[in-house]
Amino acid sequence: MPLFALANTGIVLSGSWADSLLTSNSLGILVGLVLGKPLGIVLCTFVAVKLRVSQLPSEVGWKHIIGAGFLGGIGFTMSIFITLLAFGDPDVIQSSKISILLSSLVAGVTGFLILQRPASSTV
Secondary structure, X not given: OHHHHHHOOOOOOOOOOOHHHHOHHHHHHHHHHHXXXXXXXXXXXXXXXXXXXXXXXXXXXXXXXHHHHHHOOXXXXXXXXXXXXXXXXXXXXXXXXXXHHHHHHHHHHHHHHHHHOOHXXXX
């Protein structure tokens, strides 16, 4: 499914595509996917554990939750779908798609690197 969505995004890179990444819309997407999703996942998990609604399995540490939180930022399929429904301006749609893919890449690589660190350097 993700490969299908990626192949059908229809992104056209014009000469000023990098400038569009500094708009408030693009920055909001970046912050939401790279910081917001991981923060929400980690905080909700933390609250659930502290309230004893749930508990972490013995093999899972907070490093794993943080890494999984960042992996949660890889949400480009639904994000692109919502972008197509939410915006009518083709330029905003293009810049949003680019921001979504870039943010998903950053979040995915960050999560991967966190989970690849040796267990002795847990958070």
